[in-house]
Amino acid sequence: MAPSNKSPSSLDYSAHLHExxxxxxxxxxxxxxxSRAVERAMGHTRSHEKxxxxxxxxxxxxxxxxxxxxxxxxxxxxxxxxxxxxLDPLAAVARRMxxxxxxxxxxxxxxxxxxxxxxxxxxxQTRYWRALxxxxxxxxxxxxxxxxxxxxxxxxxxxxxxxxxxxRLREAVRxxxxxxxxxxxxxxxxxxxxxxxxxxxxxLGSDALERIVAKRDGILYWPLPYIRSLYLLGEDRAARxxxxxxxxxxxxxxxxxxxxxxxxxxxERAAQFSIA
Numbered sequence: 709m710a711p712s713n714k715s716p717s718s719l720d721y722s723a724h725l726h727e728x729x730x731x732x733x734x735x736x737x738x739x740x741x742x743s744r745a746v747e748r749a750m751g752h753t754r755s756h757e758k759x760x761x762x763x764x765x766x767x768x769x770x771x772x773x774x775x776x777x778x779x780x781x782x783x784x785x786x787x788x789x790x791x792x793x794x795l796d797p798l799a800a801v802a803r804r805m806x807x808x809x810x811x812x813x814x815x816x817x818x819x820x821x822x823x824x825x826x827x828x829x830x831x832x833q834t835r836y837w838r839a840l841x842x843x844x845x846x847x848x849x850x851x852x853x854x855x856x857x858x859x860x861x862x863x864x865x866x867x868x869x870x871x872x873x874x875x876r877l878r879e880a881v882r883x884x885x886x887x888x889x890x891x892x893x894x895x896x897x898x899x900x901x902x903x904x905x906x907x908x909x910x911x912l913g914s915d916a917l918e919r920i921v922a923k924r925d926g927i928l929y930w931p932l933p934y935i936r937s938l939y940l941l942g943e944d945r946a947a948r949x950x951x952x953x954x955x956x957x958x959x960x961x962x963x964x965x966x967x968x969x970x971x972x973x974x975x976e977r978a979a980q981f982s983i984a
Contacts, residue, residue, distance in 0.1 A: 733767055737774060737928050740964055745771035753787075762791040762798055769805065773931040776968015776975075778809055785809070800826050800834065807837045808895060812932045813970075816844040836862040836896070843870040861893070865900045877904050878912060894926045898933030905940060917941040921957070935964050939974050946981065955981060 730752075736745035749771055752764025765788035772781035789802035803822050810819040819841040826834045839854040843866050851870055855863050861880050868876035880900035898920055904913035917937050920926060926934040942957035958978035965975045 730763070730767075733771070734928060737771065737931075738924060740774075740927075740960055742771050742775035742964060745774065758791055759798075762788050762802075765791065766802060766805070769802075770928070770931055773809065774927060774935065774964055776935075776965035776970040778813055778969050782806055782809055800831065804833055804837055807841065808930070809932065811837070811841060811844065812936075816841040832857075832859055832862070836866070839866045840869070840899075846870075861896060865896050868900065869903055872907065874904065874907055874909055877907075878909075894920060894923075894930040895933050898930075898937050901937070902940060905944075910944065914941070914944045917944065932970075935961060936971070938964075939971070939978060942978065942981075 733745050733748040736742070736748055746768055749764050749767035752760045753768065755761050755764065765784045769781040769784035769788065772778075772784060785802045785806045789799045789806070792799040803824065803826060806822040807819040810816070810822055819837065823834060823838055823841070835854055835857050836859070839851055839858060839862070842850045842854070848870060851866060855867060858866065864876045864879035867873060868880060877900045880896060897916060901913045901916035901920065904910075904916065917940050920934065920937045921941050938957050938961040942954045942961060945951075945954035945957060958981045962975055962979035965971060966979060968975070
């Protein structure tokens with residue numbers, strides 16, 4: 709490798725600036741200020757260093773998702789995956805996130821396209837997303853082949869969705885799983901919680917949603933399921949007559965996704981409720 713023409717001190721200073729920008733991005737996201745987060749992340753995309761360009765595009769995508777802009781997010785994820793060639797692990801991160809976005813948008817076929825030829829043998833996360841996409845396409849034979857290769861919580865969620873099995877979904881949202889780091893577990897927990905709410909297991913689903921929303925840093929990793937959990941928990945609180953709690957949850961949801969592409973009727977309903 710050719711030596712850098714920068715001095716060690718300037719390299720250290722550059723890394724320090726990147727770290728400061730990352731902190732600024734995180735604060736913007738935690739403040740529900742997605743547009744400011746996009747601005748902060750864009751600086752990384754112009755870096756001379758490939759890793760920071762990848763981080764920048766990935767964080768632009770997450771911030772776009774936080775504002776409900778899935779098309780822009782998918783464009784950013786495509787740029788992130790192209791920062792590294794072939795089956796590089798970092799390119800795989802962006803492709804798995806793209807699959808997740810397509811699944812949240814109700815397009816499991818596109819999720820499988822995004823995953824493409826990522827290696828199933830080495831990567832349990834890829835196996836989970838692939839199995840979930842096949843489950844939502846009701847391709848039961850393929851899912852049955854993948855289930856034994858999944859981790860326990862992932863298998864419980866996929867099988868629970870495939871068979872509308874409330875007991876398996878209950879396993880996926882047991883308390884010790886939901887209280888783990890949202891970075892690893894949030895999409896699985898949120899999807900299982902939504903399925904439980906839809907199956908009229910409101911108490912169990914509500915408890916899981918409450919634990920998800922309480923971990924505010926979930927928005928840093930998985931904006932779509934985190935923000936949808938705000939709305940679902942708001943619905944639950946409204947149904948229980950807890951109007952003040954519901955209003956705050958709806959306010960956050962509407963602030964983030966007003967003007968976005970997703971859940972337009974829910975956004976309007978939340979906005980109207982929060983100002984009523």
